[in-house]
Amino acid sequence: MLEPWNSATLLPPPVNMFLCVTKFDVSALKHVFNNITKVLSKQSPLHKESAICSRFLYKYDQKFRNDIGYRNFRKVNTALKKYLALNLLKEVENFLLALPSESDEDLYLPTRQMLEFVLLRIITFSKIMLRVCVCSKQAAVFYLNRIKRGESHWMSLLPYALLSRLWSMSMVLLQHTTTWYTNLYPYLNKLQAKGMNFLPDNYNLPEDLEQWLDLKNVDEFGRFDWAQKKFIDVDHTLIDGDDNDLFDNILGYVNQNNEDEAESDQQEDIKPLPLLEKSQENPLPVPTVAKIDHGVVLSRESFKTLLNSNKNIRNDYKRPPPAPSVKVNEHSPERITNSDSLKKFIETEERFRNESDSKSLTSHMSLMQWHALKNALLKLCDKVTNRKIDKKFHKIWKQKCLDYM
Known part of the structure; x- marks a missing residue:
């Protein structure tokens, strides 16, 4: 079952009034609703950016349909369509018209169910703005990467600028919604419930919208955990201390390494070379002159046969050795x-x-x-x-x- 704030088919409660006997500050409640009306009625820049977003997606759908940044861009456009279909301003104006004027003697106030419906629509509005913020940041990462690489940079500048403007507007509206919800939530206990509850049983509205949305960690939303990471071993002795001492740390690191090498060289045992013993000088033997070998007489036919055999042996030596087989890597x-x-x-x-x-x-x-x-x-x-x-x-x-x- 969908949450009530995420259900588009949730019907508003019937318009009903009750007589307030206790003291009630109607002017403070009107001031909060007037502020909401003032902010929501001046969102024409966001509507223009939404129109540019839809036109860009329509024009480049065939070219960038498989791009990851383009898919995140389409998520932004889908969230903006849901924002236009929400029409929070109409719900706020309907509740404001139900409030009595200050000149009335009897205070007839709207019921608790009517205020709960307005708070639910504020939660829906904040969720949509958070979705626009996260998806625009995810899409902008890819377009910024394209601009840095120079890949279709002239086509990436327009969506990157558009996403930046949408991110800033959604962040401002997100901060406004938390303020509106904080100011309206205390009035739930002051209004009476009449008729049947339109909310499911055992469902309570969040007391703090900022904590429920986890806006303190909104900067961490939209970051990617890349599968390919590079691990670099850094010597922590170089980064100890302040940034001003980085030059001194590097010099100290080099000097320490030189001293360690010098100590290791001194500790090595130098073994002396063994002395050669003087050998008794023996007289060199005088070679005796051998008899001169005049050879054997050969015929011309035997000499030609011997010469041809020597040529064949030389040709065998001149032949290049066979080339070694080139081994190809398995992953090549x-x-x-x-x-x-x-x-x-x-x-x-x-x-x-x-x-x-x-x-x-x-x-x-x-x-x-x-x-x-x-x-x-x-x-x-x-x-x-x-x-x-x-x-x-x-x-x-x-x-x-x-x-x-």
């Missing part, structure tokens, strides 16, 4: 030959990226660039009869991976 683009090997390559690369492994071939690419490469390769796998898949793969790999280095 060179192994892509068919759709199965391509799917295995994509799964392995996805696992290496999530684990921040050094074997990852796309570690230099951002998350959006990797998704673009992955989608292009998956489309290549989906084709049943795909000829020359290796050539098409290397073409996509060069355009979407190697060119980003």
Whole structure:
């Protein structure tokens, strides 16, 4: 079952009045409702931004329909449509018309159920503004990343500026709603309930809307936990102390390392070289002159045979050795030959990226660039009869991976 504030089919309670006998400050209650009416009646800038948002989405739906930032942008537009369909100003004006004037002798006040319905609509309004705030921040992260990379920056500046304006307006209205709710909630105990309760049993309105929405941590909403993280080991001796002492810490760190190396060199035992014992000088033997070998007489036929055999031996030595076989890594683009090997390559690369492994071939690419490469390769796998898949793969790999280095 949906919460009452999240139900669009919740009917308002009937207009009913009761005679107030106790003292009641009608002027203070009117002042709060007049303030709400004044703020909500001046939201034409938000309506203009909503119209620009819907036109932008209609124009670039075919081009950016698969972009993650564009999908978050559509969530912002959906939340703005719900804001326009809520019409909180009408409910506030209806309650304000039911309040008596100061000149009336008898105070006939609206019932408690009518004020509860207004508070429920304020909660719905605050939830919608919080949704706009969170989704606009999530979408702006991707468009800002495109602007930094220079990828379709002229098309990303307009949505980024639009999302920034929507975020600021929603934050202001969110702060207004918490103030309105805080001022109206104490009047629940002063108004009487007449007729049947339109709220479910055992359902109570929150006492503090700011705490219920957790607005203290609103800056943490919309942040992403990236799967690919880089862990860097930092020597904490360099960051101890103030920022002004960073230069001294670096010099001290270098000097300490030099002193440690010098001490380790001094502690090493230097072993002396063994002295060579003087050997008795023996007279060198005088070689005896051997007899001169004049050889054997050979015929011309035997000499030619010997010469040809020597030439064959030399030719065998001149032949180059066989080239060693090149070993291809298991995770390499060179192994892509068919759709199965391509799917295995994509799964392995996805696992290496999530684990921040050094074997990852796309570690230099951002998350959006990797998704673009992955989608292009998956489309290549989906084709049943795909000829020359290796050539098409290397073409996509060069355009979407190697060119980003």
